[in-house]
Amino acid sequence: MAKGRELKGRIKSVENTRKITRTMEMVATSKMKRAQDRVVAARPYARALGEVIASLYSPELAERFPLLRQPEREGRAAVILLTSNRGLAGAFNANLIKEVRTLLAKLDAVGTQVELHVVGKKGVGYFGYIGRALAATRTDLTDRPSAADAASLVDGLIERFTAGALDAVYVVGSRFNSVLSTPPTADRILPVTPPSATGAQKDYLLYPSAETILTELLPSYVRNAVYRALVETAAAEQAARRTAMKSATDNAGEMLNLLRRTYNRARQAQITQEIAEIVGGASALQG
Amino acid sequence: MSRALKVSVISPEATLFEGEAPSVIAPAFDGEVGILPQHAPMVTTLGRGVLRVGEGTTRFQIEGGFLQVVDDVVRVVTEQATKL
Numbered sequence: 001m002a003k004g005r006e007l008k009g010r011i012k013s014v015e016n017t018r019k020i021t022r023t024m025e026m027v028a029t030s031k032m033k034r035a036q037d038r039v040v041a042a043r044p045y046a047r048a049l050g051e052v053i054a055s056l057y058s059p060e061l062a063e064r065f066p067l068l069r070q071p072e073r074e075g076r077a078a079v080i081l082l083t084s085n086r087g088l089a090g091a092f093n094a095n096l097i098k099e100v101r102t103l104l105a106k107l108d109a110v111g112t113q114v115e116l117h118v119v120g121k122k123g124v125g126y127f128g129y130i131g132r133a134l135a136a137t138r139t140d141l142t143d144r145p146s147a148a149d150a151a152s153l154v155d156g157l158i159e160r161f162t163a164g165a166l167d168a169v170y171v172v173g174s175r176f177n178s179v180l181s182t183p184p185t186a187d188r189i190l191p192v193t194p195p196s197a198t199g200a201q202k203d204y205l206l207y208p209s210a211e212t213i214l215t216e217l218l219p220s221y222v223r224n225a226v227y228r229a230l231v232e233t234a235a236a237e238q239a240a241r242r243t244a245m246k247s248a249t250d251n252a253g254e255m256l257n258l259l260r261r262t263y264n265r266a267r268q269a270q271i272t273q274e275i276a277e278i279v280g281g282a283s284a285l286q287g
Numbered sequence: 288m289s290r291a292l293k294v295s296v297i298s299p300e301a302t303l304f305e306g307e308a309p310s311v312i313a314p315a316f317d318g319e320v321g322i323l324p325q326h327a328p329m330v331t332t333l334g335r336g337v338l339r340v341g342e343g344t345t346r347f348q349i350e351g352g353f354l355q356v357v358d359d360v361v362r363v364v365t366e367q368a369t370k371l
Contacts, residue, residue, distance in 0.1 A: 041301045048297055048364045052330060052355055147299040147366060204357075207331035208316065213353060216332050220352070221365060227299050 003043040006272070007263040011256065017265035020250035025245035026087065031143060032179070032238035038144070038231045039176050046228060049221050056072045057194045063130070064211070067158070067192050067218040071167040076113045076181050078157050078166055079103060079186075082173035082229060083123030085139060090244030092174070092237055093122040100172045114169075118232075119153070142232055150227035154189075158219055168248075169277040173229040174236030178245075182236035189225045192218055290324040294340050296347055296363045303368055308341035311361050313354050320354070337371065338344040338363060346371040 062068040081100045083093045100116075100123075107114050115135035118124050124137045141149050169190035174182045206213060223231045294311055296304040311322040314336025331354050338347040352365025 038300070042299060044302050045297045045299045048355070048362050052353065052364070056330070074363070150299075151366075203328060204297070204355075205327055205329040207329070208319075211333060213330060213332050217353065223366075224299055 004263060004266050007259055007266065011259045011263065014252050014256050014259065018249055018256070021245045021248040021252060025242055025249055028238045028242040028245060032235060032242055035231065035235035035238050036176070039235050042231055044069055046224055048285045049217065049224055053114060053214070053217055053221055054195045056214055057177065057205065059209065061214065062194070065095055065214060066162040067190065067222065068194065070191050073113045074107070074110070074167045076166050077168040077170065078115050078117060079105055079170045079172060080117045080153065080226070081119065081123050082171065082233040083118065083120030087122060088244065089241040090236055092240035095184045096172060096174065097123065097126050098187055103170060103172060103186045135164055141230070145227070145230035145234055147223070147227050151223050154223055154226045157190070166190070171226060171229045173233035176232040176235045176239070179239050182239050187225070187229065189222050192221060290359060292322065292324055292359050292361050294361045296338065296340070296368060298365060298368045303347065303370060304340060304345060310341060312339040314338065314349065315354070315362060322356055322361055324359050326356045330355050333365060
């Protein structure tokens, strides 16, 4: 019954694995719900900011704002890659890294000098492994990114863009369209692409002036773009983990069925054999 | 004038307040500004101070951001806001 014992060991081990993956699935589900709520809660702010900027924006004003300056050539660019700190989320991090590699290749092709800022242990680990120098790394962001986190990430870059040391800033993260659709995307956050105005333009009284208001709002708009990327990526991570753990649990179940069937068959065969031996022995004695 | 203002206070993380109020007093960049119904459309930047919605106890400590009034809809959009 050596084979039987071996099978029994494997059954036990797969059962234990399934327990873990099922727990992780449930944890990811509840974390994802909360992350999803944060994505939804972030929308009114983005909408309000976008609407006001759109209503104040005019092409004549654009020339005077460094954040709206459209460089003719992107000589130096910064890319912020958002990845997760933890693994076991399926192809989540691999997809993000693939997306950033596509972007890097595209920028390299036009001769742009790129500095890479990476958030999350998984991305840092990957670029450490292939030996690419990183301008900055962050691994201290949690599942619940705050607006302050976003500000600390991007404020330095806004300053350098204003000073002319950078020509573009990109963010690579996952968009959270729905639980099942979280495609990795690369967005250019600087220079700011002004949101297009919708509806009739109101004639606003502006205090102190359109210029001062824009000067204050544009950095907020950029920071908010990063914040949105952070929350959406956090939600997408949980969604990816949930899907990965769900399929792991399902696969473990299938494997268990197969193992149990094999085990029972082996047990049955052994009993049959024993009976045959006893019957054979008895008839030999009577012989 | 019995019309009321539709007020919302929005921070990046959440919508902190949404509802009707007869008036709003906000800390603008150069001093407080009071908004009553039928105010002309306006956008102003905010400084640091206390935002008061209505006469009740709905108050927020805010810093920066802006206030938009249009058609009796008041939106206070600020990066830092805490309810008092």
